[in-house]
Structures are given as C-alpha cells and as structure tokens.
Amino acid sequence: MSILITSLQRVLVVFCAIILILSLISYHLASRSLPKYNQTLFSKEVADKIEIIRDSASIPHIFSTNNHDAFFALGYAHAQDRFWQLNILRRSAQGRLSELFGKKTLHFDEFMRRIDIYNLARLSFNHQSKQAKSILKAYSQGINARLKEINTKALGRGSPEMFLYPNDFSLWQPTDSIAIFKLISLQMTGHIDAEVTYAKTLLALEDQELISALLSEAPGKPIIRLQNLEKVSSKIIPDSKSKENFSSKFKLPSLELAGASNVFGSTKERSAAGGSLIANDPHFELSAPSLFYLARLQLKSGGVIGASIPGTPIILTGRNENLAWGITASYLDDQDIFIEEQNTLNSNLYRTQDGWNAFRSDKNYIKVKNYPDVEIVRKWTKNGPVLPNSSFDLKSITPKNHVAVLSWTGLSDKDTTISSALSLMLSRNVEEGLVSLEDFYAPSLNFLLVDNNKMLLKTVGKMPKRSPLNQTKGMMPSLGWKPENIWRGYWGFEVNPETKSNPGDILGNTNNKISDSEFPKHVSHIWGDTQRIIRWQKLMQSREVHTRESFIEAQLDIVSPTARALLPIIGKELWYSQPMGKVGSIERLRHDAISLLASWNGEMNEHLPEPLIYSTWMKFLQKNLIEDELGPIAQRFNQLNPIFIEKVFRNIDQASKWCDIKQSRNKESCADIASKSLDDALLWLNERYGKNLDALRWGEAHEALHKNKTLGDIPFLKYFVNIRQSTSGGDNTLLRGKTLGIGDEPFLNIHAAIYRAVYDFADPDSSIFVISTGQSGHFLSRHYDDLGILWRRGEYVPMSLDPNLARAASLGITIILPQNIIE
Structure with a gap:
C-alpha cells in the first residue's frame, strides 16, 4: 500500500512539474509580445525625429515635425498595443474569420463577402483627397514598421492569440483602414433588423391596429436646443417629488446594438468659467479591449487628442486646440x-x-x-x-x-468618409468643421461642433x-x-437636420428625435431614445450656468425617468393595498416589493434592491403583454419599450387590448396583467437570489461584461480575459448600461459608453476623458483594464495637450529616427 501511495505522489509531483513548466513556457512566449515603451528605432519611412511619450495611463503623446510622421507613429502605436485587434477587424471586413475559427464564423463571413465592403473600400481609395491618401499611406507604414519589428526581433508573434490561432499577418494597406471604417459603419446601423421585425410583426398580428402601439414612432416634437434659462424658465415645471445569440464570436448588426450616445454642449454665456463646454459618451457593445484607443498627435496645425479607432488614423471624437467635436448615432434610415x-x-x-x-x-x-x-x-x-x-x-x-x-449608403465605391473625418481633425472652427463633413457617407452621425464662440449640431451621412x-x-x-x-440618389447636405446655437444656448442629443419633417425627408421612423432626453433636459435647465463638474454629473446620472413615469400608472391599483401575508408567502413578497418601490426615487444604483425588482417586473410585464399575440416573434422584443407600456396602461388608441390574453376564457384587465407579472418577477427573483428582497443588489445582476471576442469563451482562460464589473444605471438612464434581455443573465450590461469625455474651453488642459477598458489589448499587460477601473467608478484621466504634463509621469519614450541617420 505504501508503494502505491509513493507512486501516486511521484506521479502527482511529475504532473504538477509538467503543468508548471508548460505555464512558464506559455507565459514566456505570451509576454514576449508585451510592448517596450523605452526604445529607439530607425525607419526609412520617416522624415524626421518622432517621439512617442507614454503617460501614466499608457496614452501615446506623439510629437513630430510633420503630419506624415505623426500618423506613421499612430499606426505604430496601434500595432504595439492592439495588434490582434487590428488582425480581427481587418479579417472581419474581408470576411476571412473562418480561416481562424472554422464554421463558427462562416455565417458572418458569408454575409460580409456578399456585401463586398472590402472591394468597395479598395475602389473608394481612389476617391479620397490627396491629404487623406498621404495620411492613410503613412499610417499603414507605421503598422508595417511594427510588423517588421515583431518578425525581426521574434516578439512573440505580436500577441498571445497568434499562438492559439496561427495565421499570416500581411502588410497593412490603406484599403484596410477604409474597410474597417465601413465595418464600424455597418455595426452602427440596425435598419435591416428593424425592417424584418416590422414585417414579421405585421404578419403575426391578427389585429393590425395593435401594431401602432408596439411599433409607434417617437411622440412629441424634437428636443435639440435649450435656450437661455431666462427665456424658458416659465415653461419648465419643476419636479416637486424626489422620489445573433450573445455568445456568438461575431454578430451581424441589430437594432438593439446599433449605437447610442449622449452629446451636449453649452455656449460660453452658460458656462461659469466663461468658456464653451462639451460632453460626449458614445455607446457601443462592450468588449475587451475597447473599440476606442486614446491618443494625442502633434500635427502641423497643432495638437489633436481624443478617441481613435485602431485600424484607422481617425480621432472620431475629440478636440484640437480650437475645435471640439462629439458624436451620437443619428438613427437615420440609411x-x-x-x-x-x-x-x-x-x-x-x-x-x-x-x-x-x-x-x-x-x-x-x-x-x-x-x-x-x-x-x-x-x-x-x-x-x-x-x-x-x-x-x-x-x-x-x-x-x-x-x-x-x-x-x-455604405455600399458606395466612392465613399469619402475617411477624407471627411481627417479633414475635421484639422479644422480650426465650427465653419471649417461643417464644410469638412459634407463628404461624410456612413455611418450617419450627429456631430456637435463646438469652438469658443459657437456650437452647431449637424446630422451627417448620406440620406437616401x-x-x-x-x-x-x-x-x-x-x-x-x-x-x-x-x-x-441622396438628398443634399443642406437637407440633413442642423441646429445653430444662439448666445446662452445648450445643444444636445441623446439619440432622440432630431427632425419632425414628413416622409420622405423624415430622417427616420425609429429613434434611439425617448427617455434619457427627459432627464437631460431637466438637469440642464436646473442650473443657470454650468461647469465641467455639472457636465460630469449629468454624464454619470443614474436616475431613470422611465421608472418614475411607468410605476405610478402600472401599480396604481397595487400601491398600499397589499395584505402583509405570512413570512415567505407570495403575498408577503408582493407586499415587501410594493413597499420598496413605493418609496423609491428611480435611482438605478448598483447597491439598491429596487432597480432589480423594477427591471424584473417590467421584463415579465412586457413579455406577458405581447407573448400570446406574437408567439415566437416576441423574442425580438427583449428590451423594455416604455412608449408601448405607457400607451397600453393609458389606453391610448385602444392599446389596452394588449392586456387581454386571447388564449384564455376570461377577459384580463391591465391591472390583472400587472399583478400577475409582479408575481412572476418575484418568483424569478426568489429562485435566483432568495426571498430576502432587502438583500438584492442591482449591481450583482447588472454587471458590465467586457468580453474578449476571441478568447472569451475558452474555459479557464475566459476568467483572465473577460472583465466583469458591478455597475449602476440602466437602459434609460444617462449613465446608460443596456441590458442583454435574454438568457440566465438578462440584466447583464453589454452596451454602454466606451468613451467619456468633457472638454472645457475656459481651461482646455483641464479637459478629461476615459475609455471602458485599458489601452492595451494584451491580457498580460497592466494596461489591459486599468482605465476600466476608473470608468466603472465614474473617474477620468487628464486630456491635456501640454507636452510637459505628458513627460512628467511618462512610462517611457519611444524615439523613431530616419534610417539615413545611421547610414
């Protein structure tokens, strides 16, 4: 027996030693691709000395004497930190993911091949401006310089993923950058999905009048401009009461994940410090690494800083020394x-x-x-x-x-969007910025342009x-x-909605309706928001003047106007009328839930139970209202539709007919459905979290999932590469965290602001920004998730163009010199 035990011990020791050796070898190979920020390189492609200074957050501050070298350095920095992301984005645009992942991505690849955006990008290159062609070539040379360095110095194939999915990384071409931006454009529009949903719903509904409630257009007039407070204060009524399968690696665009954002700005007359203010937080599907990469470039025209997209030389949202620009998805029907x-x-x-x-x-x-x-x-x-x-x-x-x-609109072989975006980066004022955006094709975005004298909100992108x-x-x-x-063809640029500021104005957009024009100049039948705009309007008009801090407060606001509006009408027959019941009974649970919600102010705080009770109730309420009418098609409506719920419970245009379950013998009222849905919600919560409602925490259910699309489903490894964080907010708060809506974790936060920034023209170097993960795409880097920790806490890092600030706490300086210096 002792011999057997001794043998087993030896086998276990050998097994552990093998595991340890393999782990050390794997770590060594993977860590070889971690970038070195302190080094000197030489290149034949640069004309003069380049400095890439990495600040404490690993944000590159690029200094050069000419634009060519600056964009060369941006390409090099992107390839240093996001090499695998560049590979995946390019392969996605080309429809070549199946070469790495097999049949899992064949469906996606077939779609991309059929719409042929890579070939359209190749043809579009010939239509770019001379300036854009030069920048695209310089940027490509920078990526290729990093590729050469990886190959000559054996730097772990550039990223750990290259060992798991070996493939050739071909030289980068300008066409690749144009194709990637077309890919992003495709992900930001969801009208294919919307049209199919509308058609299927029409086919499923026997009572065609019901569709006007479920798929109604946004009510009311467009809200864009908030004038000087003195002019409108009499109209503001103050609130006296303060109460594809998600697991798929790569998915086709859907309406639910098509894009969202908040952008707002004030003229200097409404700023306490006397300078214009602008805040922007574009919302995309959460991922690790983030789609955005923070960068600062010193160009011939001055400094530019903001959120770039790896694979392209564009700062999509940011500022230069004279102009700032922010974006939201316009929802234009393109x-x-x-x-x-x-x-x-x-x-x-x-x-x-x-x-x-x-x-x-x-x-x-x-x-x-x-x-x-x-x-x-x-x-x-x-x-x-x-x-x-x-x-x-x-x-x-x-x-x-x-x-x-x-x-x-993105299927053009003459697409000059890249030229337009690059021209915007070099613009010196609102007028120049507006001219530069005339050649923007897709995606359609609302651009808020701000200088220290004026603001302008313009919908850009071709309108069919x-x-x-x-x-x-x-x-x-x-x-x-x-x-x-x-x-x-397309309408002229002048037809696209445009709002110019007057002194004392605040302009903004939360994906809400921007036009009241009739078809065919309607812009869209579908808008991304009808709720956040209500809260934003209240916050903006609650102060006579604004500061950087008040804009941050608005950007991070977690009060749900939807909850405040819906709960009184849904629960009007339930408030304070529930018997206490025995401990543990459904009656007691219902009593406790109603008591909590009755005194709740709508704050979607991660530490509170009320947001989880409310969200679960609304989920089952909408499900119970539509499931018997729509059958399987009800699965297309996983997110709460507040306008639909309000129309049903207010019986607008006979919408209360949705409350009657047609399969049953009795005629149900809306109060019956509300009560039944609350019981269903409490049963669901009981099964997952127990009967103590006070112990519930919204943040446990509403975790932000930043998923690594390549490694995020691999057992064991997924715990290292996916980032999960408890978060506040919800589907309809300004601090938006869109929920998954399906599966065992329906309240996972999967779509949120991946970039937040506030720019202050009174003190430009006090501007701040942050992204949702970190700068690095390498999961062994400490910069893989460091900014994500700040993002989750609602904190930022400095967004300064001051070179001394970048040098003061730099992680390292990469110097790139012309090759002829050593020849």
Whole structure:
C-alpha cells in the first residue's frame, strides 16, 4: 500500500512539474509580445525625429515635425498595443474569420463577402483627397514598421492569440483602414433588423391596429436646443417629488446594438468659467479591449487628442486646440431591403420595371479551418447585393422564387468618409468643421461642433432620396421592381437636420428625435431614445450656468425617468393595498416589493434592491403583454419599450387590448396583467437570489461584461480575459448600461459608453476623458483594464495637450529616427 501511495505522489509531483513548466513556457512566449515603451528605432519611412511619450495611463503623446510622421507613429502605436485587434477587424471586413475559427464564423463571413465592403473600400481609395491618401499611406507604414519589428526581433508573434490561432499577418494597406471604417459603419446601423421585425410583426398580428402601439414612432416634437434659462424658465415645471445569440464570436448588426450616445454642449454665456463646454459618451457593445484607443498627435496645425479607432488614423471624437467635436448615432434610415422576383424559368434573371435583367454575379470561395473551402455565388441587382436568406431571418419574409437585396449608403465605391473625418481633425472652427463633413457617407452621425464662440449640431451621412409614393416608406421590405420604391440618389447636405446655437444656448442629443419633417425627408421612423432626453433636459435647465463638474454629473446620472413615469400608472391599483401575508408567502413578497418601490426615487444604483425588482417586473410585464399575440416573434422584443407600456396602461388608441390574453376564457384587465407579472418577477427573483428582497443588489445582476471576442469563451482562460464589473444605471438612464434581455443573465450590461469625455474651453488642459477598458489589448499587460477601473467608478484621466504634463509621469519614450541617420 505504501508503494502505491509513493507512486501516486511521484506521479502527482511529475504532473504538477509538467503543468508548471508548460505555464512558464506559455507565459514566456505570451509576454514576449508585451510592448517596450523605452526604445529607439530607425525607419526609412520617416522624415524626421518622432517621439512617442507614454503617460501614466499608457496614452501615446506623439510629437513630430510633420503630419506624415505623426500618423506613421499612430499606426505604430496601434500595432504595439492592439495588434490582434487590428488582425480581427481587418479579417472581419474581408470576411476571412473562418480561416481562424472554422464554421463558427462562416455565417458572418458569408454575409460580409456578399456585401463586398472590402472591394468597395479598395475602389473608394481612389476617391479620397490627396491629404487623406498621404495620411492613410503613412499610417499603414507605421503598422508595417511594427510588423517588421515583431518578425525581426521574434516578439512573440505580436500577441498571445497568434499562438492559439496561427495565421499570416500581411502588410497593412490603406484599403484596410477604409474597410474597417465601413465595418464600424455597418455595426452602427440596425435598419435591416428593424425592417424584418416590422414585417414579421405585421404578419403575426391578427389585429393590425395593435401594431401602432408596439411599433409607434417617437411622440412629441424634437428636443435639440435649450435656450437661455431666462427665456424658458416659465415653461419648465419643476419636479416637486424626489422620489445573433450573445455568445456568438461575431454578430451581424441589430437594432438593439446599433449605437447610442449622449452629446451636449453649452455656449460660453452658460458656462461659469466663461468658456464653451462639451460632453460626449458614445455607446457601443462592450468588449475587451475597447473599440476606442486614446491618443494625442502633434500635427502641423497643432495638437489633436481624443478617441481613435485602431485600424484607422481617425480621432472620431475629440478636440484640437480650437475645435471640439462629439458624436451620437443619428438613427437615420440609411438601409432598405428590397424583395426581388427571380424568373422561374431562369434563376439568373430578376424582374425590373423594364422587364427581366440578368443578375451581376461571380463565384467566391471562403476558406474554413479544418473543412473544405465553401463556394458561394454572389449576386447583385440594380438595388444592391443579394443577401443570404439565413441572415436576419430573411427567409421567413421572403416569398418563394424571390431574394432579398440590400441598399445601404455604405455600399458606395466612392465613399469619402475617411477624407471627411481627417479633414475635421484639422479644422480650426465650427465653419471649417461643417464644410469638412459634407463628404461624410456612413455611418450617419450627429456631430456637435463646438469652438469658443459657437456650437452647431449637424446630422451627417448620406440620406437616401425616396419617392413620396414609396409603398412601405422604408419601414419594411418593399418590391424592388416598383419604380416608386427605388432610391433616387441622396438628398443634399443642406437637407440633413442642423441646429445653430444662439448666445446662452445648450445643444444636445441623446439619440432622440432630431427632425419632425414628413416622409420622405423624415430622417427616420425609429429613434434611439425617448427617455434619457427627459432627464437631460431637466438637469440642464436646473442650473443657470454650468461647469465641467455639472457636465460630469449629468454624464454619470443614474436616475431613470422611465421608472418614475411607468410605476405610478402600472401599480396604481397595487400601491398600499397589499395584505402583509405570512413570512415567505407570495403575498408577503408582493407586499415587501410594493413597499420598496413605493418609496423609491428611480435611482438605478448598483447597491439598491429596487432597480432589480423594477427591471424584473417590467421584463415579465412586457413579455406577458405581447407573448400570446406574437408567439415566437416576441423574442425580438427583449428590451423594455416604455412608449408601448405607457400607451397600453393609458389606453391610448385602444392599446389596452394588449392586456387581454386571447388564449384564455376570461377577459384580463391591465391591472390583472400587472399583478400577475409582479408575481412572476418575484418568483424569478426568489429562485435566483432568495426571498430576502432587502438583500438584492442591482449591481450583482447588472454587471458590465467586457468580453474578449476571441478568447472569451475558452474555459479557464475566459476568467483572465473577460472583465466583469458591478455597475449602476440602466437602459434609460444617462449613465446608460443596456441590458442583454435574454438568457440566465438578462440584466447583464453589454452596451454602454466606451468613451467619456468633457472638454472645457475656459481651461482646455483641464479637459478629461476615459475609455471602458485599458489601452492595451494584451491580457498580460497592466494596461489591459486599468482605465476600466476608473470608468466603472465614474473617474477620468487628464486630456491635456501640454507636452510637459505628458513627460512628467511618462512610462517611457519611444524615439523613431530616419534610417539615413545611421547610414
């Protein structure tokens, strides 16, 4: 027996030693790719000395004597910190992820190949400005300089992921940057998904009048401008009471994750310090690393600082020495699905208004890891590329012998968006910034331009020109051979909504309605917000003048106007009328829940139980209202629709008919559904968290999940590469944290502000910013999540253009010198 025990001990020791050795080898190989920030390099591609100073947050401050070298250095810095992200973004745009991940990403790759954005990017390069072409080439050379360094110095293949998914990283081309920006544009629009949802809902509802409540347009007039407080204070009534499957590696764009943001600014007359103020927090799907990368460049025209997108030379939101700009998703309807009829005798022909035309087509091959190449036949009509029926559930709304085709403003081979964005970075005032944005194609964004004299909020991006006779008005798929449905080019830039400031104004947008124009100049039927704008308006008008701190306070506000509006009407027959019941009974739970909610002020604080009770109640309420009418299609409505709920409980346009469960014999009232939904919610909470409602914490359910898209599903490793943080806020707070809505963790925060910034023209170097993770994409780096800790606490880092501040606490300085210095 002792011999057996001794043998087992030896085997265990050997096994542990092997594990330790393998771990040390893995760590050594992975750590080889950690960038060194203190070094001197030489390149034939630069004209003069470049300094890349890394501040304490690893933000690169790039100093050079010319623009070419500055953008070269930005490309080099991106490749240092985000090498794998560059690889994945480029492969996503090319439709080549399946070469690494096999069949898991084949669906995504097929869609990307069919819309062919990489080839469109290649053709668009010829239409860029001379300045943009030069910058794109310099940026590409910077990435390639890092690639050469990795290969010659054996720097761990550039990133740890390259060992798990070996592949060739080809030289970077200017086309790659244009294609990546087109990819981001695609992710920021969700109108394909919206049109399919509208069509499926119409097909499912027997009572067509019900759809006006569920899919209603945003009510009211657009809110953009808040004038001088003295002019409008009499109109403000003060509030006297202070009470694709998410696990998929890469997903097609959806309306729920299409984009959101807050941007607002005040003229110097409304600033306590006498300088214009602007705050911006663009919202994207959370990921590790973040989509954004903080950078500062010293250009010939002066310093530029803000949020760049790795793979592109663009500071999408930021400031220079004279101008600041912030963005929100505009929700402009820039996509249409057309249903094209195929000839039953010859599937290579499709119907047009003039008869049968031949599809333009070719064969394309997708390489799939561990499987034979997949051949696809790509087709195009005059309206655009034919989409695969498997995408967006198009098969369910496409008749036999028909195909679905996409028209989208981003499918242009003359797309000059990159040139436009680069020109904005170099603009010196609002007027120049506005001119630079005329050539912006996609995505459509609201840009708030601010200098120290004025502000301007402008919707940019091409707006499709539709006929007033369009059969569906762009709300759902239409027949592609009908001339009244076909796009007639784009409206001029002057048609896009625009608001100029007057002295004392505050301008802003929370993805709310920006235009009240009738179709076809309507901008959109769908808006991203009807709730946050209410809270923002109250906060802005509650002060006569604003400061940097008051803008930060608004940016981090966690009060839900939705909860304040809905709870009184939903629970009006439940308040203070619930019997106490026995401890542990459903009656006692209902009594305790109602008591908590009755005294709650709508603050979505991570440490409180009320936000979790409220959110769970609303989740089951909407589910119970729509499930019997819509059946499986109800799964498309996972997020709370406040306008729908309010219309139902106020019985606007007979919307209370949604409360009656048609499958039951009785006629249910809205009060019955509210009570039943509360019981369902309490049962769900009881099963997951226990019966003590006071012990519930919103932050436990509303964790922000910054998921590593490559390694985030790998057992054991996922605990190192995914970042989870308890967070406040919710779907409809200014500090927005959009919930997943499905599965075992429906309240996971998956879509939030990945960049926050406040710029102060009274003291520009007191401006602040932060991103949601860290600067590095290398999970062994201490800068993988360091800024994320500040982000979670609502803190920022300095956004200064002062070179002395960058040098004062630098992590290191990389010097790049011309090659001829040593020759």
